[in-house]
Every structure is written in C-alpha cells, then in structure tokens.
Amino acid sequence: MGVTVEFCGEEFAAPEDRPLTIGRVADVEIDDNPYLHRVFLQVHHEHGLWWLTNVGSTLTATVADTKGLFQAWLSPGARIPLALEAFTVWFTAGPTTYDFDILVEDTPFVSVETAADLEPEDSAGQTTVGRVSMTPDQKLLVVALCESFLRTTYAGGGQIPSSADAAARLGWTVTKFNRKLDNVCQKIADAGTRGLHGGPGKLASNRKARLVEHALSTRMVTEADLAMLPEAAPRG
Template sequence: MHSKVTVVFCGEEYAVSPQQGLTIGRSGDVEIDDNPYLHRTFLVVSHENGFWWLSNTGSTLTATVADDQGLFQAWLNPGARIPLAMPRLVVWFTAGPTTYDFEVHVASPAFASVSAEPVRDALRDDTGAATVGRVNLTPDQKLLVVALCEPFLRRREAGTSQIPSSAAAAERLGWTLTRFNRKLDNVCQKLADNGTRGLHGGVGKLATNRKARLVEHALSTKLVTEEDLDLLDTSRAEAEAGAAR
C-alpha cells in the first residue's frame, strides 16, 4: 500500500500517483508560473524502492526543503534528490525576481518527527543579541531579515512573492541604503561562517542571489516568524522619531 502524497500550491491540491509521479515547473503537472527563468520541468515527486522522493531535474536552479518545525533543512542541487520522509515539507526556490514555495503532505511517512524545544526562542546576551542555534543576530540584523521576509510572513498559504529590493527594505526600516547593505553583508557573512551554503559565490565574492538564499534559509529554519512582524513597525516609528528630533 502506497502512502498518499499531496502537493499544495496557491490553494490548489495535487494528488500524486505512485505510477506516474508529479512534475513541477513552468509547464509541469503543477504549472508554477510563466517565468522564463524557471525550468519547464524543475522538480519531480516520484515513488521508487518503497519510498517517495523529491528530485531536482533542472540544470541551474536549487531548492530549499524543510519540515514545518524548522528542525530539518536540505539544499537540493540540480541532479539531487531526497526522500519525502516527514508528514509535511515546505519547498522554496527562486527563479529570476520571484521566490516560490509549496507544501508536500505525506499521509504515512517513513519516519516520525521528534518534538523539540524551538531553537529560535533562545537567550539574549547583555547586548540584546538573539541567539538562534549557534548564530547570534543583533537586533538590527534580525530586523533586516524580517524586512526581507515580510511578504512571505504576511501570506497565509504557499504561493509566490517577490523579495523586496534593498532600497525598498531600507526604506521600510527607515535606514539609508548604505547602512542596509553593510548589515546585509554582515548577516550573510555570519551565516556563511556557520555553515549556511549559497551566500557566497566564491572567495571574497558574494553571490548575486544572496538575498533569495537568505530568505529561504530564514523561513525554512524559523529564524523569523509572523510574530516578528511587529518589530518592523516599532523600528520604523523609532527611526521617524529620531529624525524628528
């Protein structure tokens, strides 16, 4: 007996046949978007050797796969595949200016998740820095990540969003663009130093899609959540009050 697998995107549910599988892309069984940066067939859900799998059949794009508790994360390169071994997984990927996400529901997964204390509710040191796992984010760094993730945190279902430009995010925070870019550099470097892949394009060279990778990582690990959206309004009000003085 095969377990039931369903893909959910933009409110639509797609049941996956063990015999035929399911393709996801610009012209797949799940038509994501008419986006020229997106592969015609990018991701494939299939059943093989008693397991359900998610495969990246594209040639350039990567995908971030995580459970809904932020305890598991995988970066799916072209040609790679992972077993769908948890009840609910969320998949993020970016093609051109747009970032997409969809859910994969497995009725009877091969493995069960083990409950754990949320790592994001960690202690703060004397400077107010929040500890997330092994990464310490200062209040300003946390604000920057929330500003970039805001369109996704305000959505109620899987779908599509565009990451704010640096200028738009800086304005949202009441910062100068120079300040925003400097802190973006710091956040990317800090996460890269702690093992997050995709934030550097090489030695001393930041990847051009670093914001997309940062957003995918932050959402998939619960680095920021809907609860953090209030920080944006507080920060903006403080910035305006400081400018008025």
C-alpha cells in the first residue's frame, strides 16, 4: 500500500522508512510563506497503516475524502489514519489558503455513498446542505468566497477575497455581506462545526478561511454552483 501527495501538479511518493514532510521547508515545499511552519504536516507509516499527522504548533488543517462523506479538523499534535482511497487537505497560513491531495493505494476501507435527497429543480426558499439550511443569498455568499478554488482544476493555493471584494463581486454593500456572513457562520457553528468562533459570542478573525475550508471539504458548494454568480465585470 503506497501513498502519493499531489500538489500544484507534482507528485510526491511517501517512503515507508521515514516521514514525508509537508511545509515551508520540507519534502513537499508548499510556499515561502512566513506564516507557514517549516514542517507542518507529515505522512508516515506505522503499525501497518499510513497516517497524516499535524506536527505544527499553531496551524490546523481540514481533511476530507473527495466525496465529502468524511471530514476531520486536524489540530496541532493530532493525527488520522489514511484509511480511504483519496483525501484533500486544506489549511490557511496568513492570507493564503492551500490545498493538496493524498492518494492511497490498496486501502483497507472504501467510502460508500448513499442516495442523496435531491432538491426539486423548481424548489424555492432554503437549500439544505448537510444539516444546515441556507437561503439562496447565503449560499451565493459561500460560492463567492470559494470561487477561486472552484475554478482551479488542480490542488495548490488560492486567495480568499476580502469582504469588500466579495461584496463587490455580488453587487452587495459590505454591510449586507458581513451581516449574511455572520448568519452563515452562526448556522454552521450551531450545527457543530468548530473554528467559526473565537470563543463564546465572539467570531473568529479567520472565520472566512475556516468557512471556505468547511464548504469545500463537505462539498457544500461545487463547481456547478459557479453559475449562481453574476458575470464578472470586464477589466479595463
């Protein structure tokens, strides 16, 4: 059973006799970003299984299978077994959010997707995404924040737009955008997702990054949802 990490079109095979390191100065060099740990994550083989471990001190990572059926939040010191055939990992360092893929050969488990309850094509009002129901405007906000990642065909890095830029993209005022962002974060936090609040009653400063990681890892939004966005204004 072998493991391969794919980042920005490059493939890195994990050796069984030592960890494959991922970070700013590592086997998989993510970026020369001072906010990123020199070694943040590592893939290693132990007790007959492959593991992904967060060896950093401050950053967290969101890990999910490619079908959105499994999601984990990997805090410093935590690790998970790579027991499914494919994973995507997202993390944010400073202003940049990165993602990379992990492919596992001959896994002991496979993910089983059950039939989803589809929304009627002519349904109006709220759309149910997992346990969270969102209004059309709330989903549109999430799509706008995830746009650069949804338009990218390979794993790498991307910038999450500022509130002002995202509001302008949607033709909203910043006040309207921030109000709806508050509502979306509150809904998802109430459903049990961590990282959207800095503490009781206090929204986390990096809530947009955490929201984007959650939305992509759970497939709350997909490439097909880009059609919801208004056409971008021509430059120049």
